[in-house]
Amino acid sequence: NAGVTQTPKFQVLKTGQSMTLQCAQDMNHEYMSWYRQDPGMGLRLIHYSVGAGITDQGEVPNGYNVSRSTTEDFPLRLLSAAPSQTSVYFCASKRTPGQPYEQYFGPGTRLTVT
Amino acid sequence: AQSVAQPEDQVNVAEGNPLTVKCTYSVSGNPYLFWYVQYPNRGLQFLLKYITGDNLVKGSYGFEAEFNKSQTSFHLKKPSALVSDSALYFCAVRAASNDYKLSFGAGTTVTVRA
Numbered sequence: 001n002a003g004v005t006q007t008p009k010f011q012v013l014k015t016g017q018s019m020t021l022q023c024a025q026d027m028n029h030e031y032m033s034w035y036r037q038d039p040g041m042g043l044r045l046i047h048y049s050v051g052a053g054i055t056d057q058g059e060v061p062n063g064y065n066v067s068r069s070t071t072e073d074f075p076l077r078l079l080s081a082a083p084s085q086t087s088v089y090f091c092a093s094k095r096t097p098g099q100p101y102e103q104y105f106g107p108g109t110r111l112t113v114t
Numbered sequence: 115a116q117s118v119a120q121p122e123d124q125v126n127v128a129e130g131n132p133l134t135v136k137c138t139y140s141v142s143g144n145p146y147l148f149w150y151v152q153y154p155n156r157g158l159q160f161l162l163k164y165i166t167g168d169n170l171v172k173g174s175y176g177f178e179a180e181f182n183k184s185q186t187s188f189h190l191k192k193p194s195a196l197v198s199d200s201a202l203y204f205c206a207v208r209a210a211s212n213d214y215k216l217s218f219g220a221g222t223t224v225t226v227r228a
Contacts, residue, residue, distance in 0.1 A: 004157070035218075042118070042204060042218035043158075056214065090157055100146045100165045103216070105157035 002026050004106035006091050012112045013081040021076040021109050023091030029104070031097045032074040033058070034066065036087040037108075043090065049074055050097040081113045116141040118205050118219035126225045133195040135222045137188045137205035144210040147188040149179055152202040152221075161203075164188060175199070195226045 007022045025032065033048040045058030049068040063085060065077040074093075078085060088110050092103040117140045127133050139145060146165055150158040162173025169181045179190045188205060205219040 040123075040220050042220045043206075044218075045215065048214060050214070058215070092158075097214070100163065100210075102148060102160040102163055103158075105150075105159070107157045108155075 004091055004093055004104050006089075006106035006109050008109060009107070010110050012114065013078070014114055015081060015083060017081050019078050019081065021078075021089055021091075021111075023074045023076065023106060024072050025074075025091075025093040025104070026072065027093065027095070027104065028071060029093035029095050030071070031095070031103075032068065032091065032093045033103070034064070034074070034076045035090045035092065036060065036085075037090060038087050046076065046089075078111075081111075083113045085111065086113045087111060116207055116209060116215065116217045118207050118217055120203075120205055120219035120222045122222050123220075124223045124225065126227065127195050129197055129226050129228050130194050133190075133192040133199065133224065133226070135190040135203050135205075135224060137190065137219060138186050139188060139205070139207040140186065141207050141209045141217075142211075145188075146208050146210055147179075147181060148206040148216070149173065149177070149188075149190050150204045150206065150218075152204065154201075158204065161190070195224075197226050197228050200224055200226045 034046040035043040047066040149161040
């Protein structure tokens with residue numbers, strides 16, 4: 001198993017550009033989520049999904065879109081990048097919603113918006 | 115609203131000495147509590163969790179944590195620290211009744227000196 005994979009590892013965008021951060025897992029996990037990590041703030045939940053076709057907002061959803069067309073993939077789209085979106089983004093998955101399983105995290109994408 | 119506090123930004127210990135990383139939480143109802151570790155330029159890795167039962171939870175790499183309901187704390191401990199334990203540690207909480215929101219603390223950087 002590759003676990004949770006994320007691409008790209010690094011990205012630099014100009015203000016106003018759009019892009020998609022890719023996330024995939026090969027563990028057949030129903031639950032997937034996106035977090036951003038900022039210094040001194042821990043991880044904050046952006047969006048999550050409890051299964052294919054089902055997504056919902058987390059704590060900081062503004063400026064981001066998600067979709068879940070398959071169990072394996074959960075891309076995060078930045079519609080119009082802003083410097084405030086400079087951060088490290090982590091995708092995570094876990095086996096089943098509603099159960100206290102731990103989450104598995106990808107290696108992260110470091111995004112800089114200039 | 116649920117929240118996690120990690121009162122120490124940094125913890126420094128000598129190799130072989132006991133290591134404690136503090137965590138207190140606030141949540142409605144029963145908590146599910148987690149500890150994750152992040153090594154430089156890596157994603158988060160699960161260490162241990164408290165769901166119910168014995169207040170002392172044992173996890174990976176010789177770590178353990180004690181759940182204290184009256185003090186709403188879940189401190190991470192290791193009896194004898196190793197240089198390789200140097201990393202960023204995150205405490206996280208969710209309400210047992212709410213699967214969809216896992217709240218993280220800001221993180222504590224642990225440095226173990228040889």
